[in-house]
Amino acid sequence: MNKITISDITIDVVRKEIKNLHLSVNPPDGKIKIASPLRIDDEAIRLFAISKISWIRKQQNKFENQARQSARGYVLGESHYLKGRRYLLNIIEEDNLKGSQIVVSNKHINLYVRNGVSVEQKKKYFIEWYRKELKHEIPVLVDKWQKKIGVELNGWQVRQMKTKWGSCNIENKTILINLELAKKPIICLVYIIVHELVHLLERYHNDRFIDLMNKYLPNWRFLREELNSFPISHGEWTY
Numbered sequence: 001m002n003k004i005t006i007s008d009i010t011i012d013v014v015r016k017e018i019k020n021l022h023l024s025v026n027p028p029d030g031k032i033k034i035a036s037p038l039r040i041d042d043e044a045i046r047l048f049a050i051s052k053i054s055w056i057r058k059q060q061n062k063f064e065n066q067a068r069q070s071a072r073g074y075v076l077g078e079s080h081y082l083k084g085r086r087y088l089l090n091i092i093e094e095d096n097l098k099g100s101q102i103v104v105s106n107k108h109i110n111l112y113v114r115n116g117v118s119v120e121q122k123k124k125y126f127i128e129w130y131r132k133e134l135k136h137e138i139p140v141l142v143d144k145w146q147k148k149i150g151v152e153l154n155g156w157q158v159r160q161m162k163t164k165w166g167s168c169n170i171e172n173k174t175i176l177i178n179l180e181l182a183k184k185p186i187i188c189l190v191y192i193i194v195h196e197l198v199h200l201l202e203r204y205h206n207d208r209f210i211d212l213m214n215k216y217l218p219n220w221r222f223l224r225e226e227l228n229s230f231p232i233s234h235g236e237w238t239y
């Protein structure tokens, strides 16, 4: 991989066996990448990037806005998500409470904590809670889809990951699932589990992989769209 710089913008360039130049701005921080066909030289790539500079700046602004919005203060009335539903945060402070308790009601996520607990601590309680919620859902889904697909995992884990919704270690037959999925509709979790399980049959995202996804989860493209609707941005131009 090499880099090109245009004014204050650094772009990673990756050359591979593709037909067209492909420009993308990627989460979580708006890193810019150009995938280029092997035959195209640096100067042509630079010119291509310059011609897209206003689009790049616009996408980067979107990422900045998103980052600002997603910074959580864990204050009363703030929006938080669970399984694709939005709730308002309610904080109930009690004097002698050890740890925390989170109770979901119709419109609210009620966080019970001791008086004066820090934002960092509240964040930790939330992460713990999301992990618990996700760990409650995963076993049933893994069990169901293993049987359907005819594979068997040795194990799975929930992880906080910045750029991936899930991953599969084919040798160990284990999968990692992004903690963020706790906030998304369950069907998105299904999509990631099925995707990772299908990797046990096919390592690469090739035609065979797509055929298998079409077979087991015909609406997977829609679910992928749903999952990546933000903040991933893509643009493609013919060179």
Ligand SMILES: [Zn+2]
Residues within 6 Å of the ligand: 195, 199, 205
């Ligand atoms: Zn994959």
